[in-house]
Amino acid sequence: MKKYIFKRILWLIPSIIIVSFLVFYLMDLAPGTIVDQMISGDMTQEEIDQLYRQYDLDKPVIYRYGKYMLGLLKGDLGKSQISGVSVWREFIKRFPNTLILSIGGLIVASIIAIPLGIFAAKHAGSIWDNLSTTFTLFGMSMPGFWLGLLLILWFAYRIRIFPVGGASSLKSFVLPIISTSLVMMATTARQTRSSMLDNLRADYLRTARAKGVAERDVINKHALKNAWIPIITSIGAGLSRTLAGSAVIETVYSFPGVGKLTVDAVTNRDVTMATGCIILTTIIYVLMLLLVDVMYAFVDPRIKAQYASGSRRRKKGQVAG
Numbered sequence: 001m002k003k004y005i006f007k008r009i010l011w012l013i014p015s016i017i018i019v020s021f022l023v024f025y026l027m028d029l030a031p032g033t034i035v036d037q038m039i040s041g042d043m044t045q046e047e048i049d050q051l052y053r054q055y056d057l058d059k060p061v062i063y064r065y066g067k068y069m070l071g072l073l074k075g076d077l078g079k080s081q082i083s084g085v086s087v088w089r090e091f092i093k094r095f096p097n098t099l100i101l102s103i104g105g106l107i108v109a110s111i112i113a114i115p116l117g118i119f120a121a122k123h124a125g126s127i128w129d130n131l132s133t134t135f136t137l138f139g140m141s142m143p144g145f146w147l148g149l150l151l152i153l154w155f156a157y158r159i160r161i162f163p164v165g166g167a168s169s170l171k172s173f174v175l176p177i178i179s180t181s182l183v184m185m186a187t188t189a190r191q192t193r194s195s196m197l198d199n200l201r202a203d204y205l206r207t208a209r210a211k212g213v214a215e216r217d218v219i220n221k222h223a224l225k226n227a228w229i230p231i232i233t234s235i236g237a238g239l240s241r242t243l244a245g246s247a248v249i250e251t252v253y254s255f256p257g258v259g260k261l262t263v264d265a266v267t268n269r270d271v272t273m274a275t276g277c278i279i280l281t282t283i284i285y286v287l288m289l290l291l292v293d294v295m296y297a298f299v300d301p302r303i304k305a306q307y308a309s310g311s312r313r314r315k316k317g318q319v320a321g
Contacts, residue, residue, distance in 0.1 A: 008290045012283060019282050020072075021065060023275045027266070028061040034081050034269040055081060068275065077276035082268055087276030091258065097167050098250070098257035102242035104173060105180035110235060113185045117192025117231075118219065121200055124193075132189065139186025148179045148252035165254035176253045180246055184238035191234040195227035202226075236292030240285045
């Protein structure tokens with residue numbers, strides 16, 4: 001188990017190198033630079049050239065990338081080319097908002113999606129199953145920005161229950177959390193239904209019913225217990241995406257989170273801030289997926305036994321050697 005976790009963490013190194021290089025290269029291909037925002041009409045060509053030299057824009061992208069990676073090897077994510085603020089400090093300042101948004105979306109999605117998926121599986125082929133399937137398709141197809149705009153139109157402008165955006169109060173989190181949870185809710189409900197259907201048709205459940213086990217216990221203690229692996233995968237993937245920064249949702253609501261910070265950095269051609277944010281979100285994403293894999297061992301004893309047997313085999317091989 002420890003060896004598996006160590007290998008997964010080691011894979012962060014090539015992931016960070018690939019992701020950071022792509023950010024540098026794509027932002028170099030995009031029209032405009034950070035210097036364009038600083039140029040004024042009364043500046044001379046010499047002053048403009050000095051700005052380009054200051055930000056190393058007169059040198060090839062591979063030079064700028066190598067210089068940044070040398071700083072990263074020392075643990076320095078750099079400073080914003082616009083504000084001069086440390087990338088790490090700004091990321092940590094915004095991350096709690098994204099964390100609240102992600103956890104809130106996870107709770108709302110799980111409370112609704114898992115019971116809905118179980119209900120649809122129990123009534124497979126009925127009108128209730130068709131209605132739940134329609135709901136999940138709607139949730140998976142609805143663009144996040146469009147849902148956000150609709151919620152703002154109704155609940156911020158017409159009914160005026162919640163604020164338009166920002167994170168000034170607890171009410172400010174309600175609409176972004178609802179928007180974040182919809183896609184996670186739809187995918188989790190769909191996965192729960194599919195996984196439950198596979199288990200409800202299993203022979204061991206028919207045996208349990210024949211022995212007189214109550215239907216509630218058949219569903220909760222037998223079927224759901226064996227259906228958790230795909231459900232956890234769906235929830236974990238959704239949480240990883242939102243923790244990495246729901247850029248669209250945060251931009252629509254002007255929510256001061258990691259996603260909004262990254263979008264602003266890319267828009268302003270702040271390469272250092274954009275690269276640092278994407279590197280940190282990549283690390284969070286990979287670690288969250290690793291956490292989901294580790295949770296499998298606690299949910300399914302068969303997986304835990306595989307890890308344990310693998311460790312015993314390695315120890316025996318070392319003793320024999």
